[in-house]
Amino acid sequence: MMGRFLTIATAAVLVASTGSALAQTPAPTPTPTQTPGGDDQIIDLEGGQESALPIIIPVMPTNAATATAAGQTDALGRQLAEIIDADLRNTGLFKTVGPTAARPIGYAEVTSPNYESWGAYASQALVQGYIRANGNGTLTVGCYVYDVSARRELIREGFVVSPGDWRRAGHKCADAVYSRLTGEGPYFDSQVVYISETGPKNRRLKRLAIMDQDGANHRFLTNGQSIVLTPRFSPDQRQIVYMSYENRRPAIYIYDMATRRQRLVASNVNLNFAPRFSPDGRSVLFSMSVAGNIDLYKVGSGGGGTPLRLTNAPGIDTGGSFSPDGTKIAFESDRSGTQQLYVMDADGSNPKRISFGGGRYATPNWSPRGDLIAFTRTGGGAFRIGVMNPAGGGEKLLTSSWGDEGPSWSPNGRVLLFFRAAQGSGRPDLWSVDLTGTNARKIPTPLDGSDPSWGPIRP
């Protein structure tokens, strides 16, 4: 089924935000192509696989096959195309012809596409790029997206990367393609922190782990000597806050990615758990048990401060989640008799219940777009992932399984990570599902996985 095509007024050169790792470089000027009008090119985000956009991603050629610290540039050119292919294909919105199936292209062809030759692939979009070793250890990756039917360039971007970050150039290119063709924000150049699990059900070995959202660059951050749970990134991704059972005193710690050291955040005399960073990174929201009552508290993330109590109701208040603008907090509470969702101001005032459906509601997680709150709904023998708007309306359940729990949003608020436990063994895996409730897929991890937390787009 063919989509409509977008008339392009100008060939826009997107300026990606510059950061320490990725530097924007102007791409070489392509041969101008005349495009006499055209139609809109839209991806139907509700339509699923039937309206998937066909897109070709050939191997990215190199000007000269060169050995680099990341590998041979010709091999990297194939792997970059594979990264882009996988990122786009896994959205469920693209029907990809990747570097194995697409014919090879020459270096000069990158900026001068041979539109007629791609007709045989019945594609609508084409991603061509190149990789070059710069002689000083860094690599340059160019990324061009073309509308095949309209014979027009849509975007071009270039990245200078250190060898350790070469995969990010692939993700940035895929993000540029995705954003341009769907109108959504990017999410591929991001990381996930989660709990890697293994071992028997009554003695699980749990470790803090981090990986790119596509599973690459996986590494463990703790050694399993203590149970660790529910990690969350700081907004700048330099720290991870989590709960640990070290010395049999369950408490909240912050792990510093640069120094690889952890520090205690709040007193570990009382049970402290469910930690989250505030959107400005300055506070940690968490739950604490004091005199048998469990409430939400906030404390400075630098450590050593006095926690400020935010809720004051009998019962269990936990699972706090800030709105992206930091003015409100969603949380779960059983003050009404069963676990339900509430929203209050960030200073603890005006708590209002928002869930009124026929189940128990837990683990609220406010979308980075601010428009939805994801949750786990339990009852009737099932644990299901769902979303509702912050006023509590528009409830939509996205999964239905025995043990789905703990949703975490992609940076663009379109995809949710969660973990799915198997009945009996209880072994969990990481899964993702699209906001439309389609495209549920398992995320490969070295061992079992739970408590995923999706970090923001990397600068």
Next chain:
Amino acid sequence: MAKILTSMVLGVALIATSACTKKRPETVLPPTDQPQGGDYGNGNGDADTSPMNEKFKREVTSDTVHFAFDQYDIDPEARRILDSQANWLMAHPNTRVTIEGHCDERGTREYNLALGDRRSNAAKNYLAARGVSPNRITTISYGKERPIALGSDDQSWAANRRAVTIVIN
């Protein structure tokens, strides 16, 4: 135990490297400034096995009380058991205990940490009301992290909703 852990760590490091190109394998880093004690805290009693705890388990009605789903009330059966524990603790005034609170897997993780805490505190409060000084009792919640029964059925879940009293000296 340490040997198994080491080979697991090596095995995992190999898995991690095979997914990446030319990356030095990332070693697993223990938290700094922390003692390297075996801190599994498995909550099944054998982490803190002391001869006194073995004596306790033999001599009381039970070291474990159970709870209904999503509840932390001490029911009549639990009272009976905690009365027996209280009597023993009064007869051995120099002992201290930890009470672990546990949940079944049919609740979400953070809520279960809280519920386990309520269960251990309910048992503690009962013992205190029976005359055991609260200074002798610490509590810890394991939520759903350390089940004792491994199935996904009502019987297993009922066995896992528990508070376990452990003599620690």
